[in-house]
Amino acid sequence: MTQSQQIKIPATYMRGGTSKGVFFRLQDLPESCQKAGAARDRLFMRVIGSPDPYAKHIDGMGGATSSTSKCVILSKSSQPEHDVDYLYGQVSIDKAFVDWSGNCGNLSTAAGAFAIHAGLVDAARIPQNGICVVRIWQANINKTIIAHVPVTNGQVQELGDFELDGVTFPAAEIVLEFLDPADEGEGDAGGSMFPTGNLIDDLDVPNMGTLKATMITAGIPTVFVNAEDIGYTGTELQEAINSDAKALAKFEAIRVAGALRMGLIKHPDEALTRQHTPKIAFVAQPKDYISSSGKQVKASDVDLLVRALSMGKLHHAMMGTAAVAIGTAAAVSGTLVNLAAGGGERQAVRFGHPSGTLRVGAEAKQVNGEWTVTKAIMSRSARIIMEGVVRVPADTM
Template sequence: MAHAAQIKIPATYMRGGTSKGVFFRLQDLPERCQVPGAARDRLFMRVIGGPDPYAAHIDGMGGATSSTSKCVILAKSTQPDHDVDYLYGQVAIDKAFVDWSGNCGNLSTAAGAFALHAGLVDPARIPQNGTCVVRIWQANIRKTIIAHVPVSNGQVQETGDFELDGVTFPAAEIVLEFLDPSDEGEAGGSMFPTGNLVDDLEVPGLGTLEATMISAGIPTVFVNAAAIGCSGAELREDINGDAEALARFEAIRVAGALRMGLIKTAEEAATRQHTPKIAFVAPPRDYITASGKQVRAGDIDLLVRALSMGKLHHAMMGTCAVAIGTAAAIPGTLVNLAAGGGEREAVRFGHPSGTLRVGAEAAQVAGKWSVTKAVMSRSARVLMEGWVRVPADAF
């Protein structure tokens, strides 16, 4: 019996922020995968190693977590005044689908660096030494991201002394600007889809919870930690091994998605696991991070824990950090109140791996809140480059 041979596809394995993913140039993908559709989805699932009933991704490049089950496509931009188009796919671990509904803020960092590595930026725009401003069109959410990528001797500088909690080794700092990050399309025509800074959210089986539902960076539902029996200082093992707790968070996510207009029926949530995110907030307190480091209450403005793809994240998703920074800048949201209330242009929050500072410029015009920009620093590094191999009949 004849079996299909493996084919090889040029690819680069990169870390961006606290995530990892497999990066492709659009032109390097098999022809039928250069357009959206089932073939592309099947290819990415096979590259990552899913769906995997063992939830291990042994036969693929994935790491069996939401932070490590990602694929990215970059191409020269079709948009005016942009360098590259960046498309992100979140590959499910044990289910057969790829979620294209949102962005990965962490891999946005790597997208800026990969644009240079892959020769997708006009060489005339790349300094010999200094900083290259890479103008990224985020195609999933149709937003602009500006990556300030350090360059040394005409190449991306990847080593440095910038430390990012959740990443073991220091690297070079890349500053990201998320321009006009609020979603005024799909999520109901407003950064706050319900029109309120705080809503009473009816959650089947849990009752009524106060919630701030915002579409900035990524659609996110914020609730108070105390209202769901949490402290805000939890680590992954405190939540991810508790099936009942995870079911409660999923119930909140589904209720929030319905209220935000992201889905029409609860059943649709099963095929939209990437969004919205669920996060719970609390005032500052001392806690010990996953690495054993102590974070003191006086060094942070608030505590935030967030779930991605049904599990508590080991650090913080970059897009969710944008939502945190934006909500913190708007007086009266649950995030703002947990941070002490009042007006603020930046917050430092505690997450399971440490702390992160994010800034946002928000303003109210004609009674409607908007955010012009959110800014944070991350880092990125190429881990491996060459070809990824998949069976020719896999897609």
């Protein structure tokens, strides 16, 4: 029998938007985990409870969904004019890897709040009452996020009356600005927001034929297809897709084909350890439907419908980074997202997702023939659920 003991690591369990994750200060991690590598990955997997062949995360902090299998590291920023560096790890549920290829937009909200809670923001920049502007360097994708965090009596105000579809209880509103969110670092097209150079492509998908697709790298690399082209209406809830193994396999085939076309991977096998990106989403024109909470969403309430998959399953609401992609694509006349919303120029869009609706704004323009986006804006909320220490076996690292 092993005689290894458990060690204690300071940690905070937070909800951010429609996601939850375990937050750490870099300085609190074991020395071997303060730098990227296998030791850090093993630690995060053990904290979450992965890999779990039962897909339940009984022996960890994860919730066995893509929205709840997340870890975050924050530290004083290494970048000028920024408060904190924010690094995000998406932990696979049933396989032994952590995907570092993208950001989590929902937990970006909690990153701003946690930065204040954890003493990582200069006290001189925190008002006694008002809004604290937290300047976040998103280290996965090298982008700036500005979080406008409400403060009362010098502390983060977590409670309020802001309601977010997909979250049970109201909380205080945090406004996020994603600055210059188009990806500049990946794909054969370099800094192009549309890595193929087209607003709509013919995407060849094995065993499915050719699909119209918009592929964009704003917020997070995302492949958009039309719902009707793949046999859906855009009103589907999780159980309609997540219980259908054949449907999930088709979505994965679309995702892999898109990743190859966008230059994110060079061989299909690479997609096995890159599940976080790209995202796959399908869009449709507005229709009436009943959300997962039983709330009626009317066609007149939204500009379009969007359903998106994360880590191989239909998301219960909408990923924050995918919302940035939706808002950006909607702002560019001629994309599938823009056409589903009625076409034309727009600076904001409200879309229907499985849990309800969400509004996101984006400012896009053409410069020298290339589309660019200066910022995307949306509101979320965040709350500490538990704080203290998380225990892991000492031999984990």
